[in-house]
Amino acid sequence: MRAPIGFRISNRRKSLKISQASLARSLGISASYLNLIENNKRDIGGALLNRVAAQLDIDIDELAGRTEQKLLQDLEEAFADPLVESLAFRPDERRELVAQYPASAAALARMHRAYSSATAHADAYADRLRSDPLLSQLLHQILSGITAVRSSAEILEEVTDLDEAERRQFLSAIGRDTRTLSDVARNLIGQFETSSQNRRSVSPAREIDDLIIERQNHFPELESVADVLRAEIEQSGQFGTATLAALLESKFGVTLLVGGAPNDPEFPGQYKFDSARRAMWFQGASTLATRQFQLARLYGELAGADAIAHTLESATLSTPTAHRLASRAVGSYLAGAMVFPYARVLDDAEASAYDVDHLRQVYNASFEQVAHRLVTLRRPGEEGIPFGFLRSDPAGRLTKHFPLPGLLLPNSGHACPLWAIYGAFRVPDTMLRQVVRFSDGSRYLFLGRTVQRRSGSFREQPVLSSVMLACDVLHADRTIYGSGLDLSDLAADIPVGPSCRLCTRRDCASRQEEALSPGGSRSEIRAPLVPAEFGLGDPP
Incomplete structure (x- = not known):
């Protein structure tokens, strides 16, 4: 769901006592078109949005409501809760609530978060009760x-x-x-040795999501540290695995081991740092892209430990697990900033129209690494296209995601089966593109592709995953993937939802689960293969 940009334009214009006709003339558009924009019936972006921000003397981030996107997403999740989803909400009710009564909207989102947290804790207590x-x-x-x-x-x-x-x-x-x-x-x-958890989030993953969204997927301090570390590395030679390995050994006493069995026989990964032996081990089948990135991450964690710790100081991380995972995520961010220097990768991305395969070759990187970096290009005044990121295993379970404000992504489990992230498994090693439309009218460009970890032996099963990038369709024509698409043809859009249990589409032939309904009552949206009169399990 997009932020209510039109309402914000209208409110700002009225506060400055500027007439609609006068603003329209200064923008070079008709008053009727401006009226549609202010009523959120027309999308606005690019140059026109910049002109509006300049005419109204307002920061473009504030006008676009980027700080409110997370609130809209939280309300979307709250309104889909089985306790309230059957209520007759108007289509734009959440958007209007955020625009006109932001404090009330935030209160609702916080109460739903507290309710979800309480439910999770109750489940944990129930598990313990069953065994005590x-x-x-x-x-x-x-x-x-x-x-x-x-x-x-x-x-x-x-x-x-x-x-x-x-x-x-x-x-x-x-x-x-x-x-x-x-x-x-x-x-x-x-009987429970617990402390107050009033401010604790539902899960460590949710806390990390909150940290990433709060920073808009961009950490300026880490970008600065990455530039310093990259320059330091390049003084010793060309950036790459050889130089990184030499510096790790000379500065930190870390030995690089490639091939052979890991120190831990039960460890199934492709790489592992043994802090006791000061050895970084890689499976012989690991790619050069993996080795370069993980050596950069290790170098960054050792040389930039203070910056990582400072970044996490202000984060709400209530458990050791959350802190460990957040530290890992921040370390990976620092590595990405080292492998892909901000200004250079932004110029290359714009010049190639965000061609991921081209960027892979330029930076000796993997598809997933490039996709990660594109998500973080959010420096004020030097912004790339805002992307969201998802990764799925072959069973459809989401294993990693970087949220895109406005796009409702399930926190766990499975997403809509029609998304490109699942379709990519049908066409391995091929980019699958989609223009999708959600039930609220929001439209996105989805790009999905499979990625595979090399197997180390004949007996080892190769690990296949799918990665998806997502951006607002307003930015699609800035990418090479928008070429040949008629972005104005709404009939060509693929109707989708966030997940079956959160989707309100009644005519979807791909539905795999019933929609949530309160109190176990009869669902108004039934699975397509089960006729409504066949009430197996439903109350009479």
Whole structure:
């Protein structure tokens, strides 16, 4: 879902007391067209958006509402919750809420986040209760107490002819039961050695997503450190595996080992750093692109440890696991910035119309590494196309993602089966492109391609994954992948959703799961192969 740019233009224009006709003349467009833009009935981007920002004297990031994109995505997820998804929301309700009542929208998103976190914690508690007889017994006592309180309360509420003595008797019973319930609850809590987690996110992955979105996929401090480290490396020779290996050995005493068995026989990866032995091991079948990137990451983590630590200081990371994964992600970002210097890769990307295969050859990199770097080209005033990134395993499970504000990506599990990230498995080693349209009218260019990790032996199963880049269709004509596409032909768009259980399309022949419905009630959107009258499992 896109940010409500039109509403922001309208509000800003009115605050400056500029008439619609006057602004339209200064922009070189008709007043009727500006009216459509202000009512969010026409997309706006590129040069026109820059002219509007200049005329209204407002920063383009603020006008485009990029800081609000995450809020829109959070509301999209909240409104798809099974508890509320059946309500009759208007198509633009979330967009208008963010535009006109941003504090209320943020409050709703925070409450849904807290609700999701509480649900996750409840599941964890349930798992523990099932394996602990004492805790299970305490839980049954709590349920019994709740039942007793509810029964007394319902009598007080529904029976209107109780005399005062009877009413006092039920009130006394409620008071007694609630005191007992409170004691049992304290005993239950005492069994768990937990601290307050009011501000904890649902999962480490979600916390890392929040960090990335908060920084708009761009870390200026790491970019500066990467430039310094790259220059330092190039003083010793041409940037590449040989120079990196020599510097790691001379400066940090790290030995490079290629081929042979890893130190840990049960380790299945292609590379591993043994900090005790100061050795960086690579599987013999690993590509030069993998070796270059991982050596750069190790060099960056050793030489730029302070910058990595400083980057994570302000992040909300509530567990050691979250901190470890975030440190890994930041280290990989630093490596990408070293392998692909910002100004140079941006110039090369623009010159080649974001041809990923061309950039692979220029930088001796893999398709996935180039895709990662394109996501991070967000330096103010020197921005590339804003991309989102997804990776899937052959089973369809999403294993890595860098969110694109406005595009609703499932936090886990599977995405829409019609997305290019899954279609790419049908045409290995070939770029698959799609122009897709979501039910809210937002349109994106999806680019999917398979990537494969080399197997080390005949007995080893090759690991195949699929990678997808996604950008707003407004930027499609800036890429080589937009060539030959009629981007104005809406009939050629592929209708998609975020995932089956979050999708509201009633006529989708590719639906694999029923849509979420509250309370286990009959779903209004049924799987295509199951007729509505065949109510297996549905209540009568």
